[in-house]
Amino acid sequence: MDEMETMLKLENIDVGVITESWFHPELPCSMSSISGYNLFSQCRDTSKGGGVAVYVRSHISAMHITDITVPDELECVWVLLEPQMLPRDVSVIALCAVYITTDSPNQHLLRQHLLESMDLLHVKYPDISFAILGDFNRMNITLITRSYNLKQIINFPTREQAILDLIKTDFSKFYSDPLPMSPVGKSDHICIVWKPNPSITRKHKNAVRVVRTFKDSQIREFGTWIQDQNWSNVFEANNMQEKVDAFYEQLNSAMESFFPHVTVKNHDNDKKWITPRIKKLIRERQAAFLAEDKTQWGQLRNKVQREIAKAKINYHANSVRNLQHKDPRKWRQQIKVMTNDTKSEHNIHVHGIQNSDHVSIANSINELFVSVSSNINPLDNTKLPSYLPAYNSPPQLYPWDVYAELSKVNRSKPCGPDGFPPRLVKEFAYMS
Structure with a gap:
């Protein structure tokens, strides 16, 4: 353990995972503890060997996930991590350390346990990310990686010429490639170091929309106007086109007066229930805080919390209400949105054009469709038959x-x- 402790601190490791820890219930805490780290472990009660252990730095918020019951036949530990710095679209990280022997009859049970546990956590924490890692000993993990779009990132042998130790995760884009390290002690498995990539700067996208607001008071005022409006210039117009122009001129002027355009900025990672009113209240709360107006800040803080709670209730209630009148396909689409289970964008590949040049790709597709009818002469409007005057x-x-x-x-x-x-x-x- 001294060598393990030295390596963790030398490499500045925040979370360390050990498989085949060989811990047992009678082992003194002083033999398994590491200064500056909290320990989460599971050991065998009836036989030697096996076991898993997770060491987490003391300054990182971590807790054992009590909602998950691990079957007695399995060796795995679930830990919920809440580091201070996380990507905006990730609220918590669920880490599962796994060890299973090559000839274990419980491989199907482990796959079922991992899938059910991830389903449970995804319901409770919609913005959760996963890191499932450990010694899988050639176990087939395809179903696990496909079900939650996890990526297996170990691409080098971890014991002799075999890749037995795996890391399956859905946030590898924020980390550098794993690196092999020398084994600790007499272990025949190498160590794996996986560190964040400090050079990654994520570009957030802001979508700006111009919308109209329709408050009840505005609708009532517009109703009063449209009832009292004098449409004489519409009736007195000489022809139909002038009547239409006069009508829409007055109507559009009233629309701009009663329902002016409002610019709304949406972040690409905004929650579905976020409203412009909530954002406005948050800005006002921040202004009150900077002005050191504690009374106003306290009132706005409470108002923000109430608005968020109300927005969540309304969003989910409306989502469920709308689903009552939709077909099964719409049900599935909406459930994927509510559980944040969205697929990555699909790129259209056109030979000779970069994937980022969307305009050129669109023009290339349009030219292809135009070429289908390029050898057909256009219609001559002068030769089209006339059906006027109408019989009816x-x-x-x-x-x-x-x-x-x-x-x-x-x-x-x-x-x-x-x-x-x-x-x-x-x-x-x-x-x-």
């Missing part, structure tokens, strides 16, 4: 027919070419 009389429209159609408008749909929101169309359909 023009259709007649009545106000109640217009109201019936406008009241069916789906208010959640985007605006049409005229830019008028479907929500307002349905709200004031009775005025038709």
Whole structure:
């Protein structure tokens, strides 16, 4: 253990994992403890050998995951880590140290235990990341890596010419490649050092959207205006086009007055329930803190917490309510969004064009589709048949027919070419 302690501190290791620790229940704490580290371990009760141990630096928040019950037949330890510096889209790290023998009859049980445990943790911590590592002794881990998009990152022999010790994780992009180190003591397995990559600077993307807000007070004021509005310039216009232009000129002017555009900035890692109001309150809270206004800061702090709690409830309630009217495919898509189980973006590869040049890729695809009909002569509008005058009389429209159609408008749909929101169309359909 002295050699192990020296290596951990010499390499500045925050988390150390040992498989085949050979710890036993009667082993004194002084024989297994390392100064400056907290120990999480599991040992065999009835036989020698085996066992796993995890050493975590004292300044890192770590705890044994009590929600997971490890079967007596397995040798693994689950530890929940909350370092001070984590990527924005990762809230906690679940580390599982594993040891299983080559001829163990419990390999299927271990696979089932790992999958069920990750499912349980993913429900409780939607933004969790995993590090499953240890001595797997040629056990088939394909199902585990595919189920949670984990990557096995060890690519060099760890015992003689075999890769027996593995690291499966979903956050390898923040770390350098693992390095082999000399074995400790009389071990026949090499040591593996896996350190963060300090040169990685993640670029965050901010999406800016221009939207309109539709508060109840604004809708009431707009309703009062549209009822009292004098549309004489529309009726007095000479032709239909002038009538349409006059109508939309007044309507668009009112839209800008009652529902002005608001710029909303969304971060690529924002939670689904985050609203512009929450962001505004957080900015106001920060301003009050910098101004040392403790009374205002306390009020805004409480208001932010209430708004976040309300936003979470509303988001999940609306998500479930919408699913009641969707097909199974929509169910699956929404569940993946709610559990943050999203796939990485798929790139379209076009020969001779870089994947990052999206405009050139789009133009190349358009040119391909155009080339399909390039040998066909365009239509001559002068030779198209005319069907006027019509055999039937023009259709007649009545106000109640217009109201019936406008009241069916789906208010959640985007605006049409005229830019008028479907929500307002349905709200004031009775005025038709």
